[in-house]
Amino acid sequence: MNAVASCPEDMSDGIYVFDPNNNSWRRDSIPATPIRLYLFTNAFCVNACNRALSIILGSVGSLIDNKIMSLSLIVCTRFKHVCADDDARELFIIYDIFASPSVVVIVNNKIWASIKGSYRIQKELNTVLTRLREKYQNL
Numbered sequence: 001m002n003a004v005a006s007c008p009e010d011m012s013d014g015i016y017v018f019d020p021n022n023n024s025w026r027r028d029s030i031p032a033t034p035i036r037l038y039l040f041t042n043a044f045c046v047n048a049c050n051r052a053l054s055i056i057l058g059s060v061g062s063l064i065d066n067k068i069m070s071l072s073l074i075v076c077t078r079f080k081h082v083c084a085d086d087d088a089r090e091l092f093i094i095y096d097i098f099a100s101p102s103v104v105v106i107v108n109n110k111i112w113a114s115i116k117g118s119y120r121i122q123k124e125l126n127t128v129l130t131r132l133r134e135k136y137q138n139l
Contacts, residue, residue: 005057007041007049011075013085018071020064025073029087035069035107035136040092042100043077052101052121059129068136105132 005023008016016025030036037056041049056071063069074091076083079098083089091097095104099117103125106112113128115121 005053007046007053007073009046011041011043011046011049011073013043013076013083014088015085015091016073016075018064018073020061020067030072031070033067033070035063035105035112035132037069037071038074038091038095038104038106039071040074040076040095040097040100040102040104042079043075045100048101048118049073051118052103052125055121055125056103056129059126060133063133063136107132107136 005018008025014027015030017028017031018025037060039049039052039056057064060069064071074088076085076088076092079100080089080092083092095102095114097116101118101121102114102116103121104111104114105128112132115124115128
């Protein structure tokens with residue numbers, strides 16, 4: 001990662017994919033990579049989103065840079081209850097997201113980790129991502 005990325009300041013409901021080449025987000029469908037990391041957030045939780053993103057990029061930024069892993073930001077105004085984007089709402093439902101932010105890691109189409117809420121992200125995310133990086137950095 002060349003620069004510090006942040007969550008969009010004005011997040012509207014939808015799915016955003018991180019582009020490591022431009023260090024920016026674009027609205028798009030989720031790419032088909034062997035490892036997918038979903039960062040779920042409510043639209044008004046920008047600070048918590050940025051804290052989680054900082055941990056993610058600090059730990060597995062090289063996997064994202066090398067396109068081994070994709071990073072997607074899934075945004076709804078208020079979880080599945082208030083969401084103007086059907087695809088984002090469906091992901092909140094599928095992964096039973098009830099806390100913001102939450103992180104879900106998918107490896108080979110199976111849930112590898114699911115961490116919900118700021119407290120658990122603070123306590124568990126670094127350990128989970130370190131294990132992920134050590135296991136998959138040589139793909």
